[in-house]
Amino acid sequence: MSRFSERVWMQDKPLAYQLFVKLSVYSALVGAAAILYMAVCVFSARQLTGEQWAEIVCLFMMVLTVNLFISRSITARITEPFEKLAKNMGRIRNKNWKEKIYQVNRKDEVGRIINTLSAIQTNVNEINEDEELFYQSVSHGLKTPIMVIQNCCTAYQDGIYGDEAIDIIMHESVVLEAGIKKLLYVSSFDHMLGKKNEFVAVDIAKLCEQCVKRFEASTNGAAIELDVPQGIMINGNAEALETLFCNIIENAIL
Template sequence: MKKLRFKSLTMRIWTTFTAVILIIICSLSLLYLFVFRQISDKSKAQDLKVAHDILLQNNNYDEHNRSNEFANLKESRHFTVNLGDSSNPIFKEVNRKPGFPDVPPEGLPAHMKDNDSVETRTWMTSFINNEKLNEKQFSATHNNTRYIFIISSIPSDSTGKSYLISYLPIINDNGILYTIIIIGVVFIAIGFITAKVVANYISKPLKELEDYTMRIAHKDWKEPLRINNEDEIGRLVDSMNRMQKELKHADEEEKMFLQSISHDLKTPVMVIMSHADAIIDGVYIDSVEKTAEIIRNEAMSLEKKIKQLLYLNTLDYVLTNNSESTSINLYDLLMHIINRFEVVNSKIEWDLSMDKIAINGNLDKIQVSIENILENGLRYANEKIAVTLREQDGYAVLDIYNDGPNIKAENIHRIFDNFYKDKTGNFGLGLAISKKIIDFYGGNIKAVNREKGVSFIIKLPIK
């Protein structure tokens, strides 16, 4: 069976409220039927026994002791019965109110209730069986009415045996049950109005949030949403405002990135096309070989930028889905990379101080991250690059220093962003790629200005 689904918040709240009320009504009804009635019946039986004992102790059945004026005993009756030689028992009303007539031998007065009829009393007498009884308590049903009655043998002034019978018809008062049901129905009706008010109160800010979300989806970065609530909805609004701010910042950076990368990609294309046209038209400034060399260099620069862009774009997926991890000897890896970079610029002095430390990770990705940092240092270094590798607090700490110019203080924390351009206006992605790889393996990277030059410090957890 499918669950009930309501699109209206009012109906959901009201249905929940109604279900709670119905559960309470059913619980109270069952409690009343199975607990309260048992307690009430036990209390009535105890009170009837007390009234019966008083009559036995006083041994005066004509005096009214007003016991039937108590709440539990209003319907109680007391009578004596003599079982003589005749087939018909002789009943006598006892504990009579003043002025109440005695019971004639032929039966009770006509105005008495059915519960007080001769037939009912004869039925109770059938439980005696001519034996001697001492406050024997019975509970039985007669003519669809349940009775509690107590029978005791008493001295007889005539022939035959006499007994005192005190009885009480158990009339179930369903007033409490009906009251509970009526109150429940009233609360259900009130609950609908309450649910409507509560739903309107809740849905108003939610409706504003819905409109606000649609604005964000359409990149409408206007004023943030203002709702003066300090509850869960207020906190949700604050979170969405922060999300809007972050998305706005990301959107602006993306636009700047597209503008910058398009410029960086168009420039080498324009150079290549102009020199190619010069060869075709025969108006090149230098030799054909020199012009072709320029075209090749620009093409290589363009290819490198495109590869970096594609690499960065797919890096998250590759890191997440390629879980291949091996033991990497950082010392051997660094020596391999440095030997390749030394031939790029033979004028640079390399100062190496490295311990043998192993980490876990993907060899290709770790190599790319370190190569990008060394390539950046080689680009800006004047005369020296120093590489230090040490173990510290369970981390491999790699310090790559170059004696080039310092980075401006306001930019030093932005150089690892995807959209950062250096002071030359070039748009590089190498540092962003390195940071993403190092972060993935639980490490961190930062740039620190020295008195002369810059250090890039990489920390990677040791296996």
């Protein structure tokens, strides 16, 4: 048997099976060695009869049977949390956060891992509920201006509305644009969270100037005054900072 095959021996079997077999074999070897030592060294001064050898064999079988039960108990104790951990990881893989995660009454490392997954499940459920509520709110906010615009167009075609329909459509288009920007902001922010380690040196003054230029055509005649000292450099995510400053400017001019 090669060194590699010794390392991976029975690794394709369940962990419970591996532990049970190895514990049973090791305990049987230890018991056999102890009995053999007694037979050879302790009783070597006298000749053992066949009946005495039979008693030694019976003793060995009793020790082996007890070792099997002990190995089974130890194996169950060790592998139970791992089986629950595997089931929990399977639920996470399938995005099944609603069903309660298995927990164990253990204070060791495995128990802490499993109970930590339960805490993560609670946090993820709260985040999912908040996201669902947000998307439902935004979806309703998008449907309303679309419906109003469609109704205004129909009323304008039928002659019910005159030029005032243009004002209504413009107002609803602004509302629609704001809702779309909210969705884009959330999706882009989630994307940027995945890039939180991509920090670079950012010139705040230049970044603010770029943001102001983007809104110069939509200020309705209002002037945007920028008072940012030159030379301020920070380490951060340029995309996230640009989104932040653009939202501040947009809220100020609307």
